[in-house]
Amino acid sequence: MVEPSGTGRVEEVVMCRWLAYSGEPLRPAELILDTQHSLVAQSLNSPLGAETVNGDGFGFGWYPTDPSPDAVPGIFHSIEPAWHNENLRDLTNTITSPMFLAHVRAAAGPPIQQTNCHPFRHENWLFMHNGFLEGFHLMQRDLRYAVDPSLYPSIVGTTDSETLFYLALTFGLQDDPIAALGRALRFVEETGEKHGVSAPVQGTYAVADGKTLWAFRYSTSHHSRTLFHSAAIPELREMFPDVERLEVFGEHAKVVVSEPLNDTPGAFITVPESTVAVLDESGYHHEPFLADAEAVLTPA
Incomplete structure (x- = not known):
């Protein structure tokens, strides 16, 4: 439990776990269900999380293998614990997708x-x-009042995360995801300062458009929750030529995770603090993210 500076109110700080995949079409169950420390396993026991159990619902979003130009990703949400939902098992074992995101929630x-x-x-x-x-x-x-009026009706939940998403959309996420999320987070920090909250932002964030995946690690205190991405598959095959499981993945397969999916040394690379990892068809690279005192831009 923590008490935000100047608020006079005690709030629970609870974390979640997530993963995101980009690469050749893959059965999502390979990562969500079938790895040593799969996302479903982490929902029951998360060694690196602030909360050991993440059982307050889950979500799964995926892009079709052959999308039409106006295709939108599929979404499946449930308030059941991920480990208890048979529909999640059926979906992730029967579809294939070149990009998918999954999240297990610990409500805060x-x-x-x-x-x-x-x-x-x-x-x-x-x-x-x-x-x-x-x-x-x-x-x-x-x-919420800073969200563009045309976007505001699309907010249907009550979480800070959804509000942040629509702030980022307001600041131009669809044109420049890195700059837009940066502006949104700086706006949150400026707003927090006005209300006496000294460190309002904590987190790791995933943004995807079906072609590119952006994974961010940033907090006001510069002590964010853990974030990793997998090493390149060709490198892993060279390091571990006898690991048959690697044959499941294509040459361009990449995954970003809150914590590693196995204990194999060198399989996962830490995303540094104040960094965005960009994953696309060319591979992955890191860029600094909010590493300086970038000015807040007011929404138009």
Whole structure:
């Protein structure tokens, strides 16, 4: 339990777990269910999480293998624990997807309901978040009023994460995801300062458009929750030529995770603090993210 500076109110800080995949079409069950420390396993026992159990619902979003130009990703949300849902097992074992996101939730105040489950979707964009906006109850009115009026009706849940997504859309997520999320987070920090909240932003964030995956690690205190991505498959095959499981994955397969899916040394690379990992068909690279005192831009 923590008490936000200057708020006079005690708030629970609870974390979630997530993963995102990009690469050749893959059965999502290979990562969500079948790895040593799969996302479903982490929902029951998360060694690196702030909460050991993440059983307050889950979400799964996926892009079709052969999308039409106007295709939107599929979404499946449930308030059941991930380990208890047979539909999740059926879906992830029967579909294939070149890009998918999955999230298990540990609720931190907002109620357990489907509209509060990640990932969130707008047109062809998906977003999910592991973390919190501290003092959100103080900032909520200001943050939501900053959302573009054309987007505001699309907010259907009560979480800080969904509000952050629509702020980022307001700031131009569809044109420049890195700059837009940066502006949204700086706006949250500026708003928090007005309300006496000293460190309002904590988290890791995933943004996807069906072609590119952006994974961010940032918090105001510069001490964010863990985030990793897999090493390149050709490198892993060279390091571990006898591991048959690697044959499941294509040459371009990449996964970003809250914590590693296995204990294999060198299989997962830490995403540094204040960094965005960009994963696309060419591979992956890191860029600094909010590493300086970038000015806040007011929404148009």
